[in-house]
Amino acid sequence: MTFMTSPSFRPLYKQIKELLLDGLRGGEWRPGDAIPSEIELAARYRVSQGTVRKAIDELAADNLLVRRQGKGTFVASHGEPQVRFRFLRLAPDAGGPVAAERKLLDFRRARASAETARLLELRTGDSMIVLTRLLLFSGDPVVLEEVWLPAGLFRGLTASAITEHKGALYNLFETQYGTRMVRAEEKLKARSADDETAKLLALEPGHALLEVERLSYTYGDRPVEWRRGLYKTDRHFYRSELG
Amino acid sequence: MTFMTSPSFRPLYKQIKELLLDGLRGGEWRPGDAIPSEIELAARYRVSQGTVRKAIDELAADNLLVRRQGKGTFVASHGEPQVRFRFLRLAPDAGGPVAAERKLLDFRRARASAETARLLELRTGDSMIVLTRLLLFSGDPVVLEEVWLPAGLFRGLTASAITEHKGALYNLFETQYGTRMVRAEEKLKARSADDETAKLLALEPGHALLEVERLSYTYGDRPVEWRRGLYKTDRHFYRSELG
DNA sequence: GAGTGGTCTAGACCACTAG
């Protein structure tokens, strides 16, 4: 199976990668599952093991799969602790563990504004779920954030499901609603606290806060969540790496 | 050449990678140069082309090398326009090109504080170069930053060399002083403008600003620059990607 | 056409994990 006749040439391993992505999107293998072995996949797709390998390499580089020598290749999951820190970029000035307490302040339904609809590729007025929550570190309120989700993707999501869930929101989403957040883009600005925010974050109005807007994507670059967070950066900072 | 006898097994391609890194560190190939072809390197190191290939793959993934099909493999350089946006994460709210004007406000020598010395792995009191500059976008001052450099690495650096140089500072550093910035870590906080900053950024004192501290590294994870920037985020935002 | 990186294959063998 070695046909590549230009023009518009598409490498075999890229095609295999697409097939594997289809399996991930379609739920054939779910977060935490092992996918078939390289030899098995090579036989299934009638290509050499090396070609499957290269496809998997790229998916692993994209953080969609995790290879474990001797054990197999697994679908990446927000259940693994190290993954959480890829999405929560806040770290304490003084080292030490980050044990966050989450307090759900509000849970409601709303209609998508023109702007929200545009970002999430929905129609204006589409039904959405909005939740407001507070993150506290050792009792100190540090993050106030609002999360917007398309209601269609999270049918049956309730406030108590969130408060009772242990672990990250993204873990709940992937285990209960089959939506895995794969990557996100954030836009940061500095902003002064308004009265209500100041009260919730236990600081004076006008205090400088870090505003973080996040658009999260699932497989295939489909946007499925929008967040706006206000971070108190008195004893924490946002870490960014420039490669 | 296929000896790998555990324990403390180190793959051949990792060793080749180290050898290539030595060449980069030592200046055998300079930014913009082509390195020898894969076949040539395979012959030099007595390994197969595939092994060299894997070493180069990793260096390319680290943004140290750039592959160009049909032409060769080149040492990454800050001269290429697309690289600049890997380090300047500020983008305008309304799209459009980012043409920044740079104004050097101050150029002086100083001694490393204990904190600076710790970060840059120097000794307290070591000689340093400090420059303060303003970045303007379409005439509007947006970034005020202070850059700390070990004087030993940048002998002969003058204010006029900086003001006369076209292109990014990092481009000047790599072409004139042989120090290429490979990656950086940034810590972000929100902060209120003090009187002097407010004046320079044309805003009122107390205005919320984004504070960005950057530690930049050259080959081999050696820290060689520390920066502190204050960003006006009224019409610009800092972009971050969570993989 | 010559030279470069890019793809694909087939096979051998090593390192790691688990039963």
Added chain:
DNA sequence: TAGTGGTCTAGACCACTCC
């Protein structure tokens, strides 16, 4: 010991660039 991913090789051929 069997099965998995990881390394390494040798060789064939393709795509791209430049002369």
